[in-house]
Amino acid sequence: MNTLTENEIEQRLLRLPEWDYFDNAIHAEFEFDNFKDCFSAMSRIAFECEALNHHPDWTNVYNVLKISISTHDANGVTEKDFKLAHAIEAIVEEDEE
Numbered sequence: 001m002n003t004l005t006e007n008e009i010e011q012r013l014l015r016l017p018e019w020d021y022f023d024n025a026i027h028a029e030f031e032f033d034n035f036k037d038c039f040s041a042m043s044r045i046a047f048e049c050e051a052l053n054h055h056p057d058w059t060n061v062y063n064v065l066k067i068s069i070s071t072h073d074a075n076g077v078t079e080k081d082f083k084l085a086h087a088i089e090a091i092v093e094e095d096e097e
């Protein structure tokens, strides 16, 4: 899959206010009330990753989840990364209701 240009990435990020572009990947950080809520969101995200066959680099410390997404195969950011980012947003937003 083709990598997106910096302009194309910035354009797509307008629809993802929690996300930033740097170091050749898109990144977001989510804070939950506690570890259980965080890990619950991570498990739901994990199923979505398997469905999309696309996986984030992520770290979890207690109630904080940091996520970076890039397409390793393409050595940059592609539409696949944005598809996963939107899927993650939908899961995290569910929690905020």
Ligand SMILES: C[C@H](O)[C@H](O)[C@H]1CNC2=NC(N)=NC(=O)C2=N1
Binding pocket: 053, 054, 055, 056, 057, 069, 070, 071, 072, 073, 074
């Ligand atoms: C073989 C398989 O399709 C690849 O290893 C996939 C799996 N998940 C992936 N996830 C991400 N984020 N980038 C990739 O390039 C990638 N490649």
